[in-house]
Amino acid sequence: MTVRPYDATYRAVPLTHKLADIQWTLVVLIALIASFGFAALYSAAGGGMSPWATPQIVRFGVGLVLLLTIACVDLRVWMGIAYPAYAVAFLLLVAVEISGRVGLGAQRWLELGPLALQPSEPMKITLILALSRFLHGLGPDDVSRPLRLFAPLLMILAPAVLVLMQPNLGTATLLVVGGALLLFLAGLSWHWIASTGVAIAIAIPSAWQFLLHDYQKQRVLTFLNPDTDALGAGWNITQAKIALGSGGFLGKGFLMGTQSRLNFLPEKQTDFILAIIGEEFGFLGLMLLLGMFVAVIWSGVRISLAARSHFGRLLAMGVTLNFFLYIMINGLMVMGLIPVVGIPMPLVSYGGTAMMTVMIGFGLLMCVHVHRQVTVPSHSSGMI
Amino acid sequence: MTAVFGVLAGRLYQLQIENGELYRNQAEDNRINQRLLAPLRGRILDRFGVALAGNRRNYRVLIVPEQTRGGVEVTLDALASIIPIDARTRAKVLKDAAANRSFVPLVVAENLSWEDFARLNLDLPYLPGVQPEVGDTRDYPYTEELSHVLGYVAPVSPDEKISMAETLAPDDPLSDVPGLRVGKRGIERTYEAAIRGRAGASRVEVNAYGRIIRELERDQGTPGTDVHLTIDRELQSLVHEKLKNDSAACAVMDVDSGDVLALVSTPGFDPNAFNVGLSPEQWGDLTNSDYKPLINKVLSGAYPPGSTFKMVVALAALDAGVITTETTFSCTGAFRLGTHDFHCWKRGGHGTMNLRLGMKNSCDCYFYQVALKLGIDALQAGARRLGLGQATGIEIPGERSGFIPDRYWKQATFKEPWQIGETLVASIGQGYVLATPLQLCTLAARIASGRQVSPRIVHSLGAQVVPRSVPEPIGFSAQALAAVREGMNAVTNEPGGTGYWWRIPDKQYAMAGKTGTAQVRVITRQERVTGVRTNESLPWALRDHALFVAYAPINKPRYACSVVIEHGAVAAHPNVQVARDALLFAQQRDILGRAPNYPIKSAAALL
Numbered sequence: 001m002t003v004r005p006y007d008a009t010y011r012a013v014p015l016t017h018k019l020a021d022i023q024w025t026l027v028v029l030i031a032l033i034a035s036f037g038f039a040a041l042y043s044a045a046g047g048g049m050s051p052w053a054t055p056q057i058v059r060f061g062v063g064l065v066l067l068l069t070i071a072c073v074d075l076r077v078w079m080g081i082a083y084p085a086y087a088v089a090f091l092l093l094v095a096v097e098i099s100g101r102v103g104l105g106a107q108r109w110l111e112l113g114p115l116a117l118q119p120s121e122p123m124k125i126t127l128i129l130a131l132s133r134f135l136h137g138l139g140p141d142d143v144s145r146p147l148r149l150f151a152p153l154l155m156i157l158a159p160a161v162l163v164l165m166q167p168n169l170g171t172a173t174l175l176v177v178g179g180a181l182l183l184f185l186a187g188l189s190w191h192w193i194a195s196t197g198v199a200i201a202i203a204i205p206s207a208w209q210f211l212l213h214d215y216q217k218q219r220v221l222t223f224l225n226p227d228t229d230a231l232g233a234g235w236n237i238t239q240a241k242i243a244l245g246s247g248g249f250l251g252k253g254f255l256m257g258t259q260s261r262l263n264f265l266p267e268k269q270t271d272f273i274l275a276i277i278g279e280e281f282g283f284l285g286l287m288l289l290l291g292m293f294v295a296v297i298w299s300g301v302r303i304s305l306a307a308r309s310h311f312g313r314l315l316a317m318g319v320t321l322n323f324f325l326y327i328m329i330n331g332l333m334v335m336g337l338i339p340v341v342g343i344p345m346p347l348v349s350y351g352g353t354a355m356m357t358v359m360i361g362f363g364l365l366m367c368v369h370v371h372r373q374v375t376v377p378s379h380s381s382g383m384i
Numbered sequence: 385m386t387a388v389f390g391v392l393a394g395r396l397y398q399l400q401i402e403n404g405e406l407y408r409n410q411a412e413d414n415r416i417n418q419r420l421l422a423p424l425r426g427r428i429l430d431r432f433g434v435a436l437a438g439n440r441r442n443y444r445v446l447i448v449p450e451q452t453r454g455g456v457e458v459t460l461d462a463l464a465s466i467i468p469i470d471a472r473t474r475a476k477v478l479k480d481a482a483a484n485r486s487f488v489p490l491v492v493a494e495n496l497s498w499e500d501f502a503r504l505n506l507d508l509p510y511l512p513g514v515q516p517e518v519g520d521t522r523d524y525p526y527t528e529e530l531s532h533v534l535g536y537v538a539p540v541s542p543d544e545k546i547s548m549a550e551t552l553a554p555d556d557p558l559s560d561v562p563g564l565r566v567g568k569r570g571i572e573r574t575y576e577a578a579i580r581g582r583a584g585a586s587r588v589e590v591n592a593y594g595r596i597i598r599e600l601e602r603d604q605g606t607p608g609t610d611v612h613l614t615i616d617r618e619l620q621s622l623v624h625e626k627l628k629n630d631s632a633a634c635a636v637m638d639v640d641s642g643d644v645l646a647l648v649s650t651p652g653f654d655p656n657a658f659n660v661g662l663s664p665e666q667w668g669d670l671t672n673s674d675y676k677p678l679i680n681k682v683l684s685g686a687y688p689p690g691s692t693f694k695m696v697v698a699l700a701a702l703d704a705g706v707i708t709t710e711t712t713f714s715c716t717g718a719f720r721l722g723t724h725d726f727h728c729w730k731r732g733g734h735g736t737m738n739l740r741l742g743m744k745n746s747c748d749c750y751f752y753q754v755a756l757k758l759g760i761d762a763l764q765a766g767a768r769r770l771g772l773g774q775a776t777g778i779e780i781p782g783e784r785s786g787f788i789p790d791r792y793w794k795q796a797t798f799k800e801p802w803q804i805g806e807t808l809v810a811s812i813g814q815g816y817v818l819a820t821p822l823q824l825c826t827l828a829a830r831i832a833s834g835r836q837v838s839p840r841i842v843h844s845l846g847a848q849v850v851p852r853s854v855p856e857p858i859g860f861s862a863q864a865l866a867a868v869r870e871g872m873n874a875v876t877n878e879p880g881g882t883g884y885w886w887r888i889p890d891k892q893y894a895m896a897g898k899t900g901t902a903q904v905r906v907i908t909r910q911e912r913v914t915g916v917r918t919n920e921s922l923p924w925a926l927r928d929h930a931l932f933v934a935y936a937p938i939n940k941p942r943y944a945c946s947v948v949i950e951h952g953a954v955a956a957h958p959n960v961q962v963a964r965d966a967l968l969f970a971q972q973r974d975i976l977g978r979a980p981n982y983p984i985k986s987a988a989a990l991l
Binding site for chain 2: 278283287293
């Protein structure tokens with residue numbers, strides 16, 4: 001890769017300075033949150049490092065290296081590869097649609113040699129990158145122009161439809177909501193937001209009728225009344241609530257959770273890992289975890305606000321926003337406040353691709369922090 | 385963003401703090417499974433401690449519908465590839481599954497072989513909701529021999545379940561024990577409450593698939609109480625062996641205490657089959673047989689006592705003073721009353737008869753004339769004193785009281801006055817007179833002991849002796865009793881006596897007895913002229929019943945016995961000699977002289 005000065009403000013910064021500039025408190029916070037996950041995975045395996053805890057720690061280690069590496073690469077490089085990266089991720093989505101292997105009842109996995117990849121995960125990052133890249137050149141007034149809006153909307157909806165076809169309602173929703181919020185933060189007028197909201201409200205009944213799979217409808221219905229099918233589809237919700245509730249204030253203690261140990265909690269190591277934490281560490285443990293999440297989000301927002309480049313601001317905000325949405329949806333789902341959608345708890349749930357996505361996201365966030373003083377002209381297209 | 389975290393925290397507060405207790409209980413319910421443990425049924429033992437009804441290991445398989453994946457039917461299909469499940473069982477399990485709450489375990493198969501059971505356990509991880517269980521089941525080692533005494537156990541019926549719930553202690557979950565058996569007949573039924581015990585429970589930790597992780601606590605329950613019978617198993621077997629091809633009944637009892645030593649009704653049935661479950665074919669065989677194996681003939685069969693009733697007439701008459709031992713009547717083969725001839729069984733007649741000869745020859749004409757002097761009222765009173773016409777009160781359900789007619793009953797039932805001729809018919813134990821074999825045995829015992837003994841078969845429940853009073857004297861004079869005993873002695877021990885054929889030659893063990901033949905058809909006038917048809921020439925169901933009552937030894941009676949062979953009055957009643965065999969066996973074995981193995985061995989307890 002050849003690095004060349006692109007505009008007047010660019011000047012090379014030594015790597016050691018960049019490393020010193022990294023927000024290490026945020027890195028430690030992320031590691032602490034991940035450790036909660038390690039403990040829960042250790043417990044979910046009945047007190048064993050395999051099959052979950054060890055791979056998860058390895059992935060986190062790799063992710064940490066990735067985070068630091070990404071943070072030290074010039075922000076404008078990321079700006080420069082935003083569109084190509086988006087294009088690659090989009091092609092992967094198309095590929096999985098064509099030849100994906102069926103895992104967990106949905107075509108979500110793509111096998112690339114020894115790696116099994118979930119292309120919807122890189123799409124989350126590249127969509128933020130591409131949107132930030134696109135919106136970077138637009139002033140707040142430009143965003144609300146219908147013609148200008150066409151391209152970002154397509155960028156959001158095209159992958160969302162592909163993901164929905166997999167089918168993966170949760171991730172599709174996240175892509176749309178995350179993208180829309182980013183548009184809003186970039187200055188999209190309230191009128192658009194409001195009218196879209198109304199349109200969605202109108203669209204829901206027909207979407208229910210034509211777009212949702214039976215299992216998705218079942219999830220919604222079950223959510224509305226889990227007791228009608230306590231042994232079938234309502235099982236997850238009911239058992240997760242029992243696990244959480246039975247933890248009480250202090251929890252049953254590490255490795256003492258009966259719900260998870262006796263396999264009453266399906267998917268306990270992935271989407272419902274919060275239930276294990278709630279059962280074993282109680283209200284106190286979960287509040288600590290949520291507190292750390294809030295601290296991470298707070299850091300993200302501050303990094304975003306401190307960035308001098310519009311691209312940096314949008315990228316940091318997009319990553320933070322996405323992180324927040326994950327926490328919100330997974331939290332609400334495990335606590336039985338919204339239907340079950342396949343959204344893991346970032347950093348905590350078991351899963352390789354998701355862990356990488358989150359760490360790459362934090363890498364970009366950290367990159368924005370390290371390069372907060374970098375300014376990028378509105379007509380710039382990054383550097384390669 | 386703040387709002388979202390507020391909602392999450394609030395929801396956590398609601399779930400974990402506010403409703404924590406509720407969910408803690410649900411988590412406990414999840415992980416803890418209560419399994420009811422059927423208590424071990426108390427055994428039923430004979431007087432020497434031999435187990436007549438015990439328990440044996442039972443390998444069985446249960447299904448808990450709510451724990452199955454894919455429903456009971458799918459699970460049954462999977463099971464059928466491992467252990468044999470026939471269509472009938474399958475239908476029954478599905479019916480039970482529909483009728484019970486989904487957490488109630490249903491019994492699919494019982495009495496599996498060890499091989500099948502081991503194979504099933506191997507496949508268990510792929511069969512959620514299937515519970516293998518090693519339990520105990522009722523075992524009757526002597527099968528048919530004691531079927532009518534012991535009865536049997538079978539699955540509890542819905543009605544019984546309801547009535548059971550009322551009698552159980554409130555904390556006793558017995559009626560919910562899967563596959564519970566309750567006593568349906570015999571001692572099993574009479575003492576059900578004592579024999580069944582109190583159910584226990586095992587609290588086990590299970591995982592989401594119902595697999596048991598560990599046992600948390602175990603309440604073994606209380607085993608049922610043992611019931612000690614007065615039966616002598618060897619005597620019972622001997623009698624059963626002799627009678628098993630007949631439709632017959634036989635009772636042997638201690639003349640002093642009334643302890644029943646053998647109580648046989650043949651044919652019997654295998655009580656184990658009821659426990660395991662009868663096929664419709666087996667049930668059909670049992671209910672359709674002419675020999676009626678399900679009827680306990682020894683106390684539910686009421687027969688005309690025939691000539692065995694003549695002791696009753698004699699005692700009543702001596703007691704009333706209408707005859708003495710020397711009063712004679714003549715027999716010409718028939719006794720004419722008004723325009724009607726009452727025939728003696730012997731066509732030419734017996735000539736002049738006193739009491740001893742009348743009994744020895746079982747002369748009908750003699751007793752017609754005694755009865756004529758005695759009258760039905762005194763006869764009925766005498767019969768009741770000897771235990772006839774009323775239930776003996778033995779501890780086995782289904783006893784019939786027999787019947788001794790009187791003029792008031794006749795008037796009330798038929799709106800007709802009592803006829804003198806009916807008294808004559810009654811005097812030879814025919815007509816309205818009915819008695820059970822057990823009553824006839826009681827009759828012999830009362831004559832032998834001179835006391836109002838009544839049969840009993842249960843000595844003690846656990847260590848608790850069933851209380852019993854010493855029998856009162858019967859109230860007949862010693863002379864009257866001696867005269868009747870002398871008559872019975874003549875029957876069996878004097879050449880020409882109707883029971884001489886079956887005598888016990890050894891003086892030490894000699895018995896006194898009385899034969900009887902109960903007519904089951906009307907002998908027509910035509911037949912009287914052409915000659916009464918022999919029993920051998922008649923179809924089985926029209927042949928006379930053969931009866932015999934006896935006690936032994938003569939000098940110091942210890943045992944009484946009665947035998948009824950349905951339609952067995954052919955050529956010298958060969959099969960009633962079982963009475964002789966039983967009495968001889970009992971004396972030589974010296975049942976009453978051997979120490980019984982009751983839990984309480986006091987002098988009072990022996991009585």
